[in-house]
Amino acid sequence: MTAAETPGRTGPNIPLVIGCGCLIALISFGPRSAMGLFFQPMTEARDWSRELFALSIALQNLLWGIGQPIAGMMSDRFGTWKTMTLGTVLYATGLILMIDAQSAVALHVSAGVLVGLGIAFSSFSLVLAAFGRAVTPAQRSLAFGIGTASGSLGQFLFAPLGGALIANIGWQDTLIVFTGLVALIPFLAIALRGKSELPKESNPAHEQKLTSAMAEAFGTRGFILLTFGFFVCGFHVAFITVHLPPYIADLGLDPSWGATAIALIGLCNVAGSLISGYIGGRYSKPLLLSAIYLSRAIAIFAFIMLPVSPFSVLVFAGVMGLLWLSTVPPTTGLVAVMFGPRYMATLFGFVFLSHQIGAFLGVWLGGKLYDETGSYDGIWWLGIVLGIFAAIVHWPIEEKPVARLAQQAAE
Template sequence: MTAAQTRALSRPNIPLVIVCGCLIAMISFGPRSAMGLFFLPMTEAQGWSREVFALAIAIQNLVWGIGQPVSGMMADRFGTWKSMALGAVLYAAGLLMMIDAQSALALHLSAGVLIGLGIAFSSFSLVLAAFGRTVSPEQRSLAFGIGTASGSLGQFLFNPLGAALIESIGWQTTLLVFTGLIATLPLLAVALRGKPEQSAASGTAGDQKLTDAVAEAFGTRGFILLTTGFFVCGFHVAFITVHLPPYIADLGLGTALGGWALAFIGLFNIVGSLASGYAGGRHSKPILLSLIYLGRAIAIFAFIMLPITPASVLVFSAVMGLLWLSTIPLTSGLVAVMFGPRYMATLFGFVFLSHQIGAFLGVWLGGKLYDETGSYDAIWWCAIVLGILAAIIHWPIEERPVPRLAQQAAE
């Protein structure tokens, strides 16, 4: 067999990678996005305060963020499949332990630590990294949008499904159903097996070490700004995902509307993510990110200032859905543009850590401030201010390769 034949056989099947990657993103993101539906039934059943459950999900987001660079390094070093398989085991174990969690500590260990680690090792960020090394540079932004939109489809499907299952078979059995779905991830991840190769063809220096890549990233102004701004995305997304359903219920609008609100966010985020991926390949990614964060601030301001009705909740959810994870194709795309795909899983992992620190604070502060004041008003206003700051932070980011890559391209 010739070297050319060997390379041809080793080439990934791009359609299969995309389809399986999208299914993984959908399934892994679904249960996590539906955690807010378990907020009221679990706290009422166990007699916990809202801060107890909020802290568990806050821990989940923080552990997810801390685990993301580690999972990225593992995927870059040993391959995507091994990381995904480990993540599925941890994720399933966390869901099962939630069923029998009788104390706050048990809830924090299961819903917090185990599920957080499970998501870190099986989430769409590793899927995007696999897409980044599989498709051509011209196709990356759109591929990232498709992968992100698949996670949104999971949110759209799992929230009404979760709400219906909780009402019909109870929250414990619903968690068991979610566990069975997570168990399918290792099978789907077989198509994503492999790891990036060090070669000039991949757009990076063949002898660059992981430590050098990390040092290069943190020495780049654009990477620091991108990482800082992504904190705000996590704050917004996590706060709304967990606290919007109980906020709606507190207003006397019913619990079912909360599930549909999250489903609307997921549905419209499919459109937003695809549009973001498409636009990111043709227009300035930093400017698009600034406009997205500014749009979020305006949408939240309008939502809390106008009378809140079932119609206004769904309109707000639709608008936020368009702006929801549309940041991810642009953010991950900027990482790929600046540093190439070689260590994308690791570098995007560090950016995502900032996202999850923001998520931790958004979820925890939402519960804490509610317990102290009986209202979510303060956290809504905080979200508005942070959206404006994020719009300012992203504007000056330069969308260009680092000098090392630019020099390679010139040679």
């Protein structure tokens, strides 16, 4: 009997799984989303350039993406608890080493490589895969929305928490506090203990190897289109997170409006994720994704074409917040629908890798084009084009199981 099971039950204690999973998503996403708060105090204390610190955060995003498929494979093979325990060790070690990082290499290894891999092995992606195993297919989309919203809540809560801690106890002790919170993850992950297995009533002849699952996925047009689309999500989210505050300041508004916009995005993201999860469980997930990406393109177009004011900043942040990670529930839901929950952590890991490549390029290109042109206009227009592209590629995705699963269901 696993820790997620209780006497008299034959399956997981779903409220316990959902509750602990949501706390894990909140904690793992929180410190990562607050990394920007350490930007100024660490660069001033170490006399580093802003480019050096930014490169570490870009590496963090990239390593998070690279590590996600590996973390998914480990979770599917050895179980969620073991994977998240490893992730906690990496995450906590990276945060602690940041305190004494005196060189560029030390910062890149700690804040970039270790924290990035730590997030990959303890993030909401593994939580969503555990939810996919625990709940029924009809409940998955809403469960994915709840899990995603919890990560968003971590972003919203850790920003003011980190700011207050840095102001009162300093950035070094704040990293220690964050490390202590991350250390709670293995204890919460006990409720998620388990791995993907065939249902007891399944025919052993239907057992699929991981290599076959990967070949099947990459041979499925819908999976490829989904991967291309999620690249755009990462591009949008990372660019706006890093470059919206300086863009607002460049236009003459008080810099505090940039911080307010990011906080509002995080708050509205909670509602957007829940709404998306609800809609995705009742209507077409591909069409929902097309609508989300098209809405992003329209929102960006309106924002850069209309006069910028505090009101327009708040409206844009609110709209983008609703659309922010609302892509995650239908994206993960489509992976589960097409291929089942057996190797969901691994397959979504590859989709998420595309997201993080987009994130890396969004951050890097934003800075590069600004340095070369003195303006963010080019990158905003690229974001509009990519939003339209994503809306188009999701449209033809078929929301149905692959032929293998359809045949098994008919037997």
